[in-house]
Amino acid sequence: MDNLINIKGVRHAYHTATGPLPVLDGLDVQVPEGGFVAVVGPSGCGKSTLTRLIAGLLIPDEGTVQVHGSRITGPRSNVGMAFQNPVLLEWRTILENVMLPLEIVPTKLSKAEGQARARKLLALVGLEGFEAKRPSELSGGMKQRASLCRALIHKPEVLILDEPFGALDAFTREDLWQTMHKVKAEEPFTGVLITHDLRESIFLADQVVVLSGRPARTQFVMDIPGTGLRTLDDLYTPVAAERLNVLRHQIEVAQGRVPAAAVGPDLPEGPGRPANETVTGPLS
Numbered sequence: 001m002d003n004l005i006n007i008k009g010v011r012h013a014y015h016t017a018t019g020p021l022p023v024l025d026g027l028d029v030q031v032p033e034g035g036f037v038a039v040v041g042p043s044g045c046g047k048s049t050l051t052r053l054i055a056g057l058l059i060p061d062e063g064t065v066q067v068h069g070s071r072i073t074g075p076r077s078n079v080g081m082a083f084q085n086p087v088l089l090e091w092r093t094i095l096e097n098v099m100l101p102l103e104i105v106p107t108k109l110s111k112a113e114g115q116a117r118a119r120k121l122l123a124l125v126g127l128e129g130f131e132a133k134r135p136s137e138l139s140g141g142m143k144q145r146a147s148l149c150r151a152l153i154h155k156p157e158v159l160i161l162d163e164p165f166g167a168l169d170a171f172t173r174e175d176l177w178q179t180m181h182k183v184k185a186e187e188p189f190t191g192v193l194i195t196h197d198l199r200e201s202i203f204l205a206d207q208v209v210v211l212s213g214r215p216a217r218t219q220f221v222m223d224i225p226g227t228g229l230r231t232l233d234d235l236y237t238p239v240a241a242e243r244l245n246v247l248r249h250q251i252e253v254a255q256g257r258v259p260a261a262a263v264g265p266d267l268p269e270g271p272g273r274p275a276n277e278t279v280t281g282p283l284s
C-alpha cells in the first residue's frame with residue numbers, strides 16, 4: 001500500500017527567547033492510505049509538533065513531510081483535526097457546529113448535502129436527536145463525538161486526533177473507542193492519533209510509533225496486526241498484555257528511566273506477534 005503521509009528525517013527547533021529549543025531530531029513516520037497510526041511518547045517530546053507538520057502549520061528545519069507524494073509547504077485545508085478540548089461554539093447548534101468547516105474549506109457539497117452529511121455523521125456517533133441542541137446541553141463525551149463529526153464533515157485526506165479522549169472518564173473513553181471503530185468502518189479515513197494511553201493506542205491503531213524524549217526521534221514501531229472491528233475483550237488477551245508491556249518498556253526507555261540496551265519483555269510467538277517489535281531505529 002502506498003504511503004499517504006511520508007515524514008522522513010525531520011529535524012526542527014523552536015526559536016524561543018532563550019534560544020533554539022530542539023524538538024524533533026530524526027522523525028520518521030509513514031502512514032499508508034487508510035492507515036491509522038498512534039504516536040506515543042514522553043510528555044513534551046514533540047507529539048503535537050508532529051501534528052502541526054502534517055497540517056502544514058509548521059515547516060521543518062530539515063527533512064521532508066509529504067502527503068500524497070507532494071511536499072508540504074504551507075497550511076493544508078484537507079485535514080480534519082480534533083483535540084482534547086472540543087471547542088464547540090455555544091451560539092451555534094450542534095448541527096451548525098459540525099457544518100462549520102464547510103464554510104471555511106472549499107467543498108463541492110451544497111448546503112443541503114452538507115446538512116445531510118452532518119446528520120448522517122451525528123447519527124453514526126450516536127447523536128441523532130441532538131442536532132438542535134447547544135454545546136452546553138451535551139456531556140463531555142457527546143461534545144467529543146460532535147467534534148469528531150466536525151473533523152470529518154469535509155471528508156479530509158488526513159484525520160488528526162490530538163488526545164481527543166484524554167479528558168474523558170474511563171468508561172466514556174472506552175465507549176468513544178468503539179465509536180471510532182464504527183466510524184472508521186463507515187467513513188474510512190487515514191488517521192494519526194496522539195495519545196498518552198497505551199491501551200487506546202493498541203485498540204485503535206494498526207501501528208504504534210514510540211517517540212524518544214525531546215528532541216524526539218522515532219524510537220520504536222509496533223504493528224498491530226488484524227483489521228476490522230476490535231472489541232474491548234481484545235484488550236484483555238495475553239497478546240494485548242504483552243504488547244502493552246513492550247510499549248511501556250519503550251516509554252521507560254524514552255523517559256531515560258531504563259537504558260536503551262536493557263532487554264525488554266518477551267513477546268509471545270504466534271500470529272498475534274507484532275511484526276517489527278525489535279525495531280529500535282527509524283522506520284526506513
Ligand SMILES: Nc1ncnc2c1ncn2[C@@H]1O[C@H](COP(=O)(O)OP(=O)(O)OP(=O)(O)O)[C@@H](O)[C@H]1O
Nearest residue numbers: 014015016021023042043044045046047048049050
Ligand atoms: N510554538 C512554540 N514555541 C516554542 N516552544 C514550543 C512551541 N510549541 C511547543 N513548544 C515546546 O516544544 C516542546 C514539544 O511540544 P509539543 O506540544 O509538541 O509536545 P507534546 O509531546 O505534544 O507534549 P504533551 O505530551 O505534554 O502534550 C515542549 O517543550 C513545548 O514547550
